Structures are given as C-alpha cells and as structure tokens.
Amino acid sequence: MEKSANIARMTSEHVVAVVPPNGFRVPKTAELVATNLRRQIVRGELSEGDSLPPEHLLTEQYQVSRPTLREAYRILESERLIEVRRGAKGGARVRLPSAEVAARHVGLMLQFGQTELSDVYAARSVLEMPAAALAAENATADGLGRLRSNLDEAEKTMSDPHADLSRLPVLSREFHSIVVEMSGNKTLALFDSMLGTILDIAGKNYVNVQPVARGIKANTAAYRAHRRLYELIETGNVDAADTLWRKHLEGVSESMTDLVPGSVIDLLS
Known part of the structure; x- marks a missing residue:
C-alpha cells in the first residue's frame, strides 16, 4: 500500500520533457510516463507483484489522458516489466526484469544475422574462460554447495540405466552457470545466461543425434572435468582451475559444433 501511495502522490513535474538538439526525436508523453515507472522498477522502489494505482489516479497525477497512460502500459508490457489484467479485479502489476526475456531478443538478432552455432560456442568460451579462476578466488559455501548438488x-x-539422459546437458549447463555466478561478475553472468538458452537447445539436440554409448562417454568426460574443477575451486587453486577450465571449454566448443552443426536459425526455428 505504501508503494502504491507513493506513486499516487507523484505529480506531472515527474514527467518533464527535455527539448533535444536538432535532429533528435522528441519523446512522446507516453514514453516519458513509461520511463518514470521503469526507473522505479529498476531502482527497487517497486517490487515483483506490486500493483500500480488505479488508472484514474495516475492520469490525474501525470496529467495525461487514459489512452496515453495505456500506451505507456503497452511499452512496459512489451519490456515484460508489468502485466496488465483486465476485468473487475484487473490492473497493472510489476514484473521484474528477466534474463530469459533478454535471451529471446538476443536469439532473434542472432537468427537475423544467420549466425552459426560455432560462433555462439566460441563466444561462450570467451565469456566463461576467466570464470573458474575468479570462482576459485571468491568461493563461498553456498556456491560450493550448489556445485556439489549438481555433481551428485x-x-x-549417469548410474541409472533408466534415467532420462536429456537431463545431463541441462545439468552441465547449470554447472557452467554456477561457476560463472561464483565469479562474482554480474555482467558476465547475465550474458552467459542469455547464451544459455541457445546452448540448452543445442545440448538437447546433441543427445538426440548421438548413439547412447557415445553420449554416455561424452557426459562422463564432462562430469570428470566438472568434478575436478569443483575440487580446485574448493581448495582455492586458482591457476590449476583456470588451466583446466580453459582446456575443457575449448574441447566442448570443438566437439559440439562438429556434432550439432548448423546455424542458430536452424536450431531455434
């Protein structure tokens, strides 16, 4: 209630149009309203699930028409920052930014660029290579616990003959993601997460095209590398963790692009 009241107290002076230099487009009023609400969401002034005040209050405080406010809502809906429900119990509710949403946009751009899958794996290798050394430097009990659970x-x-082997590539991706998160670099983790959507599909395709025996062999090799890396991170052996991870990533990149060839558009279409 307090957060909604804070929004309701906002006046039109919160939405100030700055006249830009010649050649620049003047923002529409709806864009300015959306910018103000977006700023509150990313600053944490509004939380997941918070309701925005009723439309009549916001139109009064922003001194805009209802169609203008709804246009601002559509902008924020397209960014997946709010969800608007219709009906008597409807209204606008806040949704937090999601890496999955960003990943979909990245995937579309890669598709339009006719990007090869090998290009994505090469980028992943470049992003993740420094992560193991940083993780060994910044290891936490929580991070190590998550790695142990993943390995277990x-x-x-792998030891269950009736298990669904398609789960193994997912676990492998999760292990990589945890290592990147343990690096402590949020930007690195975000970009790695975006690429992960595409790589998850590639991993599932890998399972589908490989003979069972070959798939088990590859997954066993990955598991051993992951287990060894966990031990190096746990003991804080930065140099050895760095060497092992770089070698592992290079091998994965080469094998996956050979076994699951094609472009991103082939993979996602």
Whole structure:
C-alpha cells in the first residue's frame, strides 16, 4: 500500500520533457510516463507483484489522458516489466526484469544475422574462460554447495540405466552457470545466461543425434572435468582451475559444433 501511495502522490513535474538538439526525436508523453515507472522498477522502489494505482489516479497525477497512460502500459508490457489484467479485479502489476526475456531478443538478432552455432560456442568460451579462476578466488559455501548438488545429481543420473539422459546437458549447463555466478561478475553472468538458452537447445539436440554409448562417454568426460574443477575451486587453486577450465571449454566448443552443426536459425526455428 505504501508503494502504491507513493506513486499516487507523484505529480506531472515527474514527467518533464527535455527539448533535444536538432535532429533528435522528441519523446512522446507516453514514453516519458513509461520511463518514470521503469526507473522505479529498476531502482527497487517497486517490487515483483506490486500493483500500480488505479488508472484514474495516475492520469490525474501525470496529467495525461487514459489512452496515453495505456500506451505507456503497452511499452512496459512489451519490456515484460508489468502485466496488465483486465476485468473487475484487473490492473497493472510489476514484473521484474528477466534474463530469459533478454535471451529471446538476443536469439532473434542472432537468427537475423544467420549466425552459426560455432560462433555462439566460441563466444561462450570467451565469456566463461576467466570464470573458474575468479570462482576459485571468491568461493563461498553456498556456491560450493550448489556445485556439489549438481555433481551428485549428474552422477546419479549417469548410474541409472533408466534415467532420462536429456537431463545431463541441462545439468552441465547449470554447472557452467554456477561457476560463472561464483565469479562474482554480474555482467558476465547475465550474458552467459542469455547464451544459455541457445546452448540448452543445442545440448538437447546433441543427445538426440548421438548413439547412447557415445553420449554416455561424452557426459562422463564432462562430469570428470566438472568434478575436478569443483575440487580446485574448493581448495582455492586458482591457476590449476583456470588451466583446466580453459582446456575443457575449448574441447566442448570443438566437439559440439562438429556434432550439432548448423546455424542458430536452424536450431531455434
């Protein structure tokens, strides 16, 4: 209630149009309203699930028409920052920014660019290579616990003859993601997460095109590398973790692009 009241107290002076230099487009009023609401969301002034005040209050405080306010809502809806529900119990509710949404946009841009899958794996390698050394420097009990849980599930899956092998590429991706998160670099983790959407599909395709025996062999090799990296991170062996991870990423990039060839558009279409 307090957050909604804070929004309701806003006046039109919060939406100030700055006259730009010649050659620049003047923002529409709806864009200015959307910018103000977006700023509150990303600053944490509004949280996931918070309701925006009723439309009549916002139109009064911003001194805009209802169609203008709804246009601002559509802008924020397209960015997946709010969800507007219709009906008696409807209204606009806040949704937090999501890496998955960003990943969809990145995937579309890669498709339009006719990007080869090998290009994506090469980019992933470049992004992730420094992560193991940073993780060994910044290891936490929580991060190590998540790595252990991942390895335990992977080991259990490989030892079960009736297990769904398509789970193994997912676990492998999760291990990589945890290592990147443990690096402590949020920008690195975000970009890695965006590429992960495409790589998850490639991993599933890898399972589908490989003989069972070959798939098990590849997954076993990945598991051993992951287990060894965990030990190096746990003991804080920065140099050895860095060397192992770089070698592992190079090998994965080469094998996956050979076994699951094609472009991103082939993969996602």
